[in-house]
Amino acid sequence: MSSATAVLADSYGRVRESVLHVTRGLTADQLSYRVDGEANSIAWLIWHLTRVQDDHVADAMGAEQVWTARGFAQDFGLPFPPSATGYGQSADEVAAVQGVSVDQLVAYHEAVCARTLEFIAILSDDDLDRVIDTSWDPPVTLAVRLVSVIADDLQHVGQAAFIRGVTERL
Template identity: 30%
Template sequence: MNAADLIAKTLEINTNLVHMALDGLTDEELWKQPNADSNPIGWLLWHMTRAEDDLLSRAGGRPQVWAEGRWHQKIKPPAGPEDSGGGNTMDQVRAFRAKKEDLLGYAQAVRKNTLAVLPAIPPSALDQKVENPPAPVVQKVGDFFAILLLDYAHHAGQICYLRGWFKGRGWLPF
């Protein structure tokens, strides 16, 4: 298994878990918060998808699916079309609403792009340095992939926890 396969498999496993957690949730339930300082499921799903889209567009030298597919016109974050969730205030998080079908459609389009881009990234590219705007950070592409996978696992876990918090046990088939 090469790095691209490992990244794709890790994303697939986490995505399958997220889809199980989302199954049967309404649009309204996506935006419930256990308290005023917690991110809702819908925001977490959107943010982790934006992070994947951003990294793969930079690593693959392609435009973001967010802009190219005009997802920013369907999913309208309060901080504007360039927003990816990083640095959002809790007021912005609470003001954000999108339909489950749009969030899942965007996630599916991003994953399709990810699976097309990953095999085309040569192993040597993982050592190339790229910027991470708006933060003044320059890191290796491989480091960003590691951060992406960790971030994705964290947010998938948060989504699963919130699903259990709101609906109780028994939603996982294992």
């Protein structure tokens, strides 16, 4: 493993640790709590950050997403098409993420993290330089996409930690 892929693996491992920490012991009410009617819930944030990671890594691999391949889409029973990642969802759609347990969220995140780490382990520095999205200027390399997902994941897990703190003070 190169130093670049080692840093990526460490970063995704930190996201995983943060997801486990922020979800540990949460009640159903805490998972679905929203600061106001326009805000995200912890359940939605963890689902969304994992969906985006799954979507982007599967795309980079040219593989089916864990969400559908392993039956998580069916198990979660959310009222969205299997392709939904949460991007651009309305407040009503955020509110629809109900009845999802900590165990489900963690199992899905663990499966996506494991796949992400397996993928990163086989990458070379040349792989990281590969352009995977030409719709941006400059075009997006695999390295940039993987770092972008880490940044997004950490922002969302931080938001979930904030909401957890709010629920613990109610």
